[in-house]
Amino acid sequence: MDLLQGTLDVLILKTLSWGPMHGYGVARWLQQVTDDILSIEEGSLYPSLHRMEKRGWIEAEWGLSENNRRAKYYALTPTGRKQLRAESASFTTFSTAVVKVLQATKLAT
Amino acid sequence: MPNKSPSWRRYLRFWGSDIDSDVADELKFHIESRVQDAIAGGASEEQAHAEALKRFGDVERVRRVLTSLGKEIETERRRSDWLGELAQDLRVAVRSLRKTPAFTLVALITLALGIGANTAVFSVVNGVLLRPLPYPNADRVAILWDAMPGLGYAKGNISNAEVIDVRTRTSAFDAVGAFRGYGGTLTGSGEPEAISGLQISASVFDILGTPAAMGRVFTAEEDQRGRDGVIVLADGFWRRRFGADPKVLGRTLLLDGTPHVVIGILPASFALEKADAYIPLAMNTDSLVQQRSWHNFKGLVRLKKDVPVKQANAQLGALAASLRSEYPLKYPRDMGFGMFVQPLQDALVGNARRSLLVLLGAVALVLLIACVNVANLMLARAESRQREFAVRVALGARGGRLVRQLLTESTMLALVGGAAGAMLASWGVRALLAVSPGAVPRSDGVHVDGVVLLVTLAIAVMTGIAFGLVPALHAARPELQSVLRDEGRGASAGRGRARTRSLLIIAELALAVVVLTSAGLLMRSFWRLQRVGAGIAPDNVIAMQLSVPRASYREPEKSQRFFAEVVERVAHLPGVRDAAAAYSNPTKGFSSWDIELEGRPKSPGEADPSPIPQFITPRYFAALGIPLIAGRFLGAQDDNPAAPAVVINETFAKRLMPNGAVGKRFRVSGTKEWMTVVGVAADVKMLGPAEPPKIEWAANLSASALVGGAIRDMWIVARTSGDPAAIVPAARRELWAMDPNVNFADVSTMTDVLSQSVARPRFTMLLLASFAAVALVLAAVGVYGVIAYSVSQRTRELGIRMALGARGGDVMRLVVGQGIGVAAAGIAVGVIASLAATRLLGNLLFETNARDPITFISIATMLAAVAMAASFIPARRATKVDPAIALRE
Numbered sequence: 001m002d003l004l005q006g007t008l009d010v011l012i013l014k015t016l017s018w019g020p021m022h023g024y025g026v027a028r029w030l031q032q033v034t035d036d037i038l039s040i041e042e043g044s045l046y047p048s049l050h051r052m053e054k055r056g057w058i059e060a061e062w063g064l065s066e067n068n069r070r071a072k073y074y075a076l077t078p079t080g081r082k083q084l085r086a087e088s089a090s091f092t093t094f095s096t097a098v099v100k101v102l103q104a105t106k107l108a109t
Numbered sequence: 110m111p112n113k114s115p116s117w118r119r120y121l122r123f124w125g126s127d128i129d130s131d132v133a134d135e136l137k138f139h140i141e142s143r144v145q146d147a148i149a150g151g152a153s154e155e156q157a158h159a160e161a162l163k164r165f166g167d168v169e170r171v172r173r174v175l176t177s178l179g180k181e182i183e184t185e186r187r188r189s190d191w192l193g194e195l196a197q198d199l200r201v202a203v204r205s206l207r208k209t210p211a212f213t214l215v216a217l218i219t220l221a222l223g224i225g226a227n228t229a230v231f232s233v234v235n236g237v238l239l240r241p242l243p244y245p246n247a248d249r250v251a252i253l254w255d256a257m258p259g260l261g262y263a264k265g266n267i268s269n270a271e272v273i274d275v276r277t278r279t280s281a282f283d284a285v286g287a288f289r290g291y292g293g294t295l296t297g298s299g300e301p302e303a304i305s306g307l308q309i310s311a312s313v314f315d316i317l318g319t320p321a322a323m324g325r326v327f328t329a330e331e332d333q334r335g336r337d338g339v340i341v342l343a344d345g346f347w348r349r350r351f352g353a354d355p356k357v358l359g360r361t362l363l364l365d366g367t368p369h370v371v372i373g374i375l376p377a378s379f380a381l382e383k384a385d386a387y388i389p390l391a392m393n394t395d396s397l398v399q400q401r402s403w404h405n406f407k408g409l410v411r412l413k414k415d416v417p418v419k420q421a422n423a424q425l426g427a428l429a430a431s432l433r434s435e436y437p438l439k440y441p442r443d444m445g446f447g448m449f450v451q452p453l454q455d456a457l458v459g460n461a462r463r464s465l466l467v468l469l470g471a472v473a474l475v476l477l478i479a480c481v482n483v484a485n486l487m488l489a490r491a492e493s494r495q496r497e498f499a500v501r502v503a504l505g506a507r508g509g510r511l512v513r514q515l516l517t518e519s520t521m522l523a524l525v526g527g528a529a530g531a532m533l534a535s536w537g538v539r540a541l542l543a544v545s546p547g548a549v550p551r552s553d554g555v556h557v558d559g560v561v562l563l564v565t566l567a568i569a570v571m572t573g574i575a576f577g578l579v580p581a582l583h584a585a586r587p588e589l590q591s592v593l594r595d596e597g598r599g600a601s602a603g604r605g606r607a608r609t610r611s612l613l614i615i616a617e618l619a620l621a622v623v624v625l626t627s628a629g630l631l632m633r634s635f636w637r638l639q640r641v642g643a644g645i646a647p648d649n650v651i652a653m654q655l656s657v658p659r660a661s662y663r664e665p666e667k668s669q670r671f672f673a674e675v676v677e678r679v680a681h682l683p684g685v686r687d688a689a690a691a692y693s694n695p696t697k698g699f700s701s702w703d704i705e706l707e708g709r710p711k712s713p714g715e716a717d718p719s720p721i722p723q724f725i726t727p728r729y730f731a732a733l734g735i736p737l738i739a740g741r742f743l744g745a746q747d748d749n750p751a752a753p754a755v756v757i758n759e760t761f762a763k764r765l766m767p768n769g770a771v772g773k774r775f776r777v778s779g780t781k782e783w784m785t786v787v788g789v790a791a792d793v794k795m796l797g798p799a800e801p802p803k804i805e806w807a808a809n810l811s812a813s814a815l816v817g818g819a820i821r822d823m824w825i826v827a828r829t830s831g832d833p834a835a836i837v838p839a840a841r842r843e844l845w846a847m848d849p850n851v852n853f854a855d856v857s858t859m860t861d862v863l864s865q866s867v868a869r870p871r872f873t874m875l876l877l878a879s880f881a882a883v884a885l886v887l888a889a890v891g892v893y894g895v896i897a898y899s900v901s902q903r904t905r906e907l908g909i910r911m912a913l914g915a916r917g918g919d920v921m922r923l924v925v926g927q928g929i930g931v932a933a934a935g936i937a938v939g940v941i942a943s944l945a946a947t948r949l950l951g952n953l954l955f956e957t958n959a960r961d962p963i964t965f966i967s968i969a970t971m972l973a974a975v976a977m978a979a980s981f982i983p984a985r986r987a988t989k990v991d992p993a994i995a996l997r998e
Contacts, residue, residue, distance in 0.1 A: 022135075022138070022139075023135060023138075023139050024138065024139040024142040024143065027139070027143075028146075041164070041165070041166040042139065042143075042164050042165045043165045043166035043167060043168065043170070043171040044166060044171075046135070046136070046139075046171050046174075046175055047171065047174045047178065050174075050175055050178040050179065050182070051178060053182060054178060054181060054182045054185070065138070065142075067142075067145075069138060069141075069142075071135070071138050072131070072134070072135045072138075
């Protein structure tokens, strides 16, 4: 399933809202939560992460992973949290609208 | 929460980012984690790898995207870090400078003076030496000179035949033109006005490439006798005389009674020589073309593209050599005849270059001295801020941040000081040029403009770093522990700083010695210049130029009678004690005529002596106050055209008639009548005392017809009992009663004329002397500061000494002795530096040795005395130390 760029950002932001995580952690989390339905190409997570870092939505810091390896951790910034709220609100509006259209079509038949 | 990364990694950012390895690490971590998870889930290693890579997608592409993103992030972060730190530094700087207003004020005044003086001098250097001439190809325009070293002329005017030779027999030039000064009287509109103009060949406009601002310039056709009734006006003259009326174009003006049609107005930037108007030279008549010995023109050339001046001069040298062999009588071997070109800019700037460069050097030294003083102030200030710095270091500020903080403060001081200095300079330059007219060529283009302000900005920034660096480096390594435990005062750190301050003061005194000795030498030289004098008594003498038009004064007798009557009428005005007229105005250009001495046949190749002729009315020597050395002055009884009597000057007598001059005879080459020397008068040096002496002779005006044709320009001088300028209106009325179509020009008192001749040396001397005064004050302040500081540091020690029985005198000697020690070292270094530096003054010194011991000794003594006085004040304070209080502290 293809994902819109903005959609992937919202998903990542939402994932990070539970706490700082490294890129692999984000990928695994998304995979578990969605039962791998989205089957996101994992490589595409990283440009998204770095772009959001550049915009100041998330910040990165090197730390040690659960298995004691050096890993880059990402955490939501206040701006990122605000962004997440705004994006998820508009995404909800959007998806509600889409659902409405789809259901309306069914009713009219 | 993850563990923090090791702190050393932060330092990697100092040496450039490690984005590549960060990206590689991050991606590697992802893939390896995925592989491990898969293996843990039971997959084979191979399967796990393949699956991980498949899930990830194009690793290389992601890596590229991340690397470029990483670089952008890094750049942005650095910029924002830097800006944030700068803003913080600026805030701290403003706050801390406002907390110490006395320091800030003293530092700002010092810097404003130092930077402002530099801005002022640089704006003059920029306007005079650096600013290009306002002509296209100005770098290829040059003046063409003759050289006759055998006759004492390193460069001189050129003759028409030589101009034609250069035009036809060399290949280095695009165009060759000529011009000469021309004084004429303009009539036909309002009051007659004697104007100073230039007669120029049409090619001069072509060489300079300047079109007229209005109308046109004249053509080669108009540069011919008979068609030359045209005139081009200079911008300034057009505004002054015609109120910038454009309708003057096409009008006919009478110049010396000859009609000239105004065909053009030149732009204000056009400046070859000072002139009101330009008329054709019209050199095409046969008699003029033949003239080879009539050296009456300045040549102007434009070098061909890519022909260097050197190559052009080589061609001119070769041409001069062939002319010498073609015309051995015109160019005798001893004359050493040669020809050369000098770039127009050099010719216009002349010897002002060295004066300006010396001033620039001196003013830079003054700025250095100012820097040392402010650095010392900053060091003292840093003492009281030790706690602040120590706290910041203890809180984690890197040394570099402290250095930056202090450099921000010093640069800010320098920028504010520089801004004040630029304002001082723009006002000062105008004042400077106003009080010394004529001291600097091209001074109309001297402004504090954009270029000057940019240079000032650069100077200010460099200054800020220069005086901020030493204090900053010192402050950056405070002795943390001792300072925080409040044992800072008197600790070893203080001693290190005291040594630095002493070294700074030694450097400062040395610099001051260099500036002071240079100024001292120039003052001595100027004093000598003044003492030599011009050989005349200049007080209460007025001088005026008077020309009569050729059309109405064709016969020599008529113009002679006219001038004689003018002198007569002026002499009888109330308040006039003596009046006279002279043919050759010693402050202007002059011509020289070859002569032969009686009873001294010339050997082949020997150049004839070529003295300057003068024709005068009898009271000339009395009116100017020129002393008689031997024989007698001229009188009416000498008006014998068959055997004219002459008075020669001292140099003439010494060089050509060493065994007694009175009674000897000589004649102008090509004439028959012998002239008898009846007297010897003192040398006159009105072009400035440094001018080399010239050979001159003077005869009565009546002799001029015999040897020189009609005289139509004369220099009228009058000695008065009161203000000499007051007689001018009456003199003018007398003149117009005789001929309403002429007028006096260049009216000025003789004192002004003479002061003009030393305007440049006076300008250089006064400026350098004021820089020296600033240097002296700064040095005194510097010595005072160091000694006062050291006294305050040693309060405890001095208290102990006094408690142990030292008397006030002992303490005084101790402190003053320290000041003298520093001063002696500084002065010694300075004298050695000056011995090398004053040689750069070169020909600015008139009859003064660049190592003049009297100057050196007086300057050293004066500085030592000043240093002693400066340490005396803190020494007195030291004797008042109360041992009880000092010990308790």
